[in-house]
Every structure is written in structure tokens, then in C-alpha cells.
Amino acid sequence: MTTEQRVALVQGQLDAYNNxxxxxxxxxxxxxxxxxxxxxxxxxxxxxxxxxxxxxxKFRNTPDLHCTLKSRIVLNNKVLDEESVVPSGSHVVAIYxxxxxxxxxxxxxx
Numbered sequence: 001m002t003t004e005q006r007v008a009l010v011q012g013q014l015d016a017y018n019n020x021x022x023x024x025x026x027x028x029x030x031x032x033x034x035x036x037x038x039x040x041x042x043x044x045x046x047x048x049x050x051x052x053x054x055x056x057x058k059f060r061n062t063p064d065l066h067c068t069l070k071s072r073i074v075l076n077n078k079v080l081d082e083e084s085v086v087p088s089g090s091h092v093v094a095i096y097x098x099x100x101x102x103x104x105x106x107x108x109x110x
Contacts, residue, residue, distance in 0.1 A: 001077075001098055001101060003074050006074065006079050007072070007074060007079060009101075009103055010028075010096050010103070012024075012028050013025055013028035013029070013103065014067060014069060014081070017055075017065075018065075018066055018067060020059035021059075022055060022056045022059055025055060025059075026048065026051065026052050028103055029102055029103045029104075030099050030100060030102040031047070031048045032046075032048075032104065033045070033103065033104060033105070033106070034046050034047075034105050034106075035106045035107075035108070036105070036106070037107075037110075038107050038109040062087065064086065064087050065087070067085045068083065068084045068085075068086075070083060077098060078096060078097050080093060080094070080096075081094045081096070090110055092108055092109070092110040093109040094106055094108055095107040095109070
């Protein structure tokens with residue numbers, strides 16, 4: 001994948017997240033998507049079924065949910081986004097890794 005393709009995937013999922021469009025959001029992720037919180041043992045989410053359920057609930061239950069991109073770094077085959085999320089006020093770094101032209105793994109640091 002090119003840098004432009006990786007950045008387009010990450011931006012696309014961010015836009016879909018902000019629109020709370022679960023189908024579009026999930027379309028950027030690999031069927032075997034795995035999500036981690038840095039500093040915790042093991043993933044907190046494995047597979048598309050669990051991923052979709054987690055985010056669909058978040059989208060439905062948080063009508064003012066919005067993520068603002070503060071900065072983006074492309075480092076080899078990873079994209080790192082610094083984000084601010086409302087209404088929680090979270091300051092998050094998301095690290096995206098890719099497989100088969102989709103986002104496969106995501107790590108969150110906050």
C-alpha cells in the first residue's frame with residue numbers, strides 16, 4: 001500500500017466516525033480487525049462482529065460524538081493520529097496498521 005492509500009483509509013474512517021455511519025466506518029476495517037489499549041494485556045476487541053457492535057452502540061448512544069484530528073504522522077507502514085474526542089474530552093493517540101488494503105490493527109493510547 002502507498003502512503004496515500006493508508007492516509008485515505010484513516011481519514012475515511014474518521015469521517016465516517018464523525019458521521020456515525022456504522023456501515024461506512026466498518027468498510028475501512030479488515031474482517032479480522034483487532035483493537036488494543038496500550039499498556040493492557042491483550043486486545044479489547046477482536047473481529048468485525050464485536051467491532052461493529054461496539055461502535056454501533058457508541059454511535060447510537062452518543063449523538064454529539066465527534067473526533068477532531070490534532071496531528072497525523074505516517075511512520076513506515078503505520079499512521080498515528082492525535083485526536084480529541086467529545087463529549088468525553090479524551091485526548092487520544094490512535095495507531096493504525098494495515099493488511100490486505102484495510103485497517104487491520106488499531107492501538108489506542110490515552
